[in-house]
Amino acid sequence: EADIYQTPRYLVIGTGKKITLECSQTMGHDKMYWYQQDPGMELHLIHYSYGVNSTEKGDLSSESTVSRIRTEHFPLTLESARPSHTSQYLCASSEQNYGYTFGSGTRLTVV
Amino acid sequence: DQQVKQNSPSLSVQEGRISILNCDYTNSMFDYFLWYKKYPAEGPTFLISISSIKDKNEDGRFTVFLNKSAKHLSLHIVPSQPGDSAVYFCAASWGIQGAQKLVFGQGTRLTINP
Numbered sequence: 001e002a003d004i005y006q007t008p009r010y011l012v013i014g015t016g017k018k019i020t021l022e023c024s025q026t027m028g029h030d031k032m033y034w035y036q037q038d039p040g041m042e043l044h045l046i047h048y049s050y051g052v053n054s055t056e057k058g059d060l061s062s063e064s065t066v067s068r069i070r071t072e073h074f075p076l077t078l079e080s081a082r083p084s085h086t087s088q089y090l091c092a093s094s095e096q097n098y099g100y101t102f103g104s105g106t107r108l109t110v111v
Numbered sequence: 112d113q114q115v116k117q118n119s120p121s122l123s124v125q126e127g128r129i130s131i132l133n134c135d136y137t138n139s140m141f142d143y144f145l146w147y148k149k150y151p152a153e154g155p156t157f158l159i160s161i162s163s164i165k166d167k168n169e170d171g172r173f174t175v176f177l178n179k180s181a182k183h184l185s186l187h188i189v190p191s192q193p194g195d196s197a198v199y200f201c202a203a204s205w206g207i208q209g210a211q212k213l214v215f216g217q218g219t220r221l222t223i224n225p
Contacts, residue, residue, distance in 0.1 A: 100155075
C-alpha cells in the first residue's frame with residue numbers, strides 16, 4: 001500500500017499550459033524530493049525540501065518551482081510547459097535515515 | 112560529471128542462475144549505498160542498502176558487496192527469478208545540511224529468461 005501519492009499518473013498537455021504535479025505523503029516525513037528521469041537515464045534531483053517553508057534547487061537545473069506549505073504536500077509547478085519538459089517526474093520522501101520512499105511517478109508529455 | 116555509474120545498460124540471465132549488477136562511484140564522501148528496483152510506469156522501490164563501514168549486507172536472495180578501495184559495489188541475486196526482471200538503480204547518499212541526497216546511476220535493465 002502506497003504511503004506517497006502522485007497525481008496524475010499520466011498527463012498529455014499542450015505547449016504553454018500551466019501544470020501542477022501533486023505529491024502527498026502520509027508518513028509525516030520532513031524531507032521530500034522531486035526527481036526527473038528520462039528513459040534509460042539516471043534520476044536527477046531537481047528540488048528538495050527539509051520541511052515546511054523550506055525548498056531548495058537540486059543538482060539538475062529545472063524551470064519548475066515547488067512549494068511546501070504543509071508537511072504532507074509538495075507540489076511541483078510548471079508555469080508554461082514546453083516539449084523539453086516531457087519526462088517522468090518522481091516524488092520521494094524520507095526520515096532522518098537514508099531510505100527514500102518513492103511515489104509511482106507522473107509521466108508528462110508536452111505536445 | 113556523473114558520480115555514480117552503472118556501465119551495463121542491460122543484463123540477461125537465465126532463471127535460477129546468479130545475477131550480478133555492478134556500480135562504480137567517484138565521490139569518496141558517499142557514506143551509504145542503496146539499490147532500488149523499478150518496474151515500468153512505477154516509482155523505484157527500495158531493495159537493499161549498505162553502510163560504508165561494512166563490506167557486505169545480505170537479505171534473502173539479495174546480497175550487496177562494497178569495495179571502498181575500488182569505489183565499487185555490486186548486487187548479487189541468487190537464484191534469479193522471472194519477477195526480478197526490472198531496472199535496477201544503484202544510489203549513493205551523503206548528507207548536506209541535514210538532508211540526505213541520493214545520487215543515482217543510470218540503471219541496469221535485468222531480464223530473467225525462463
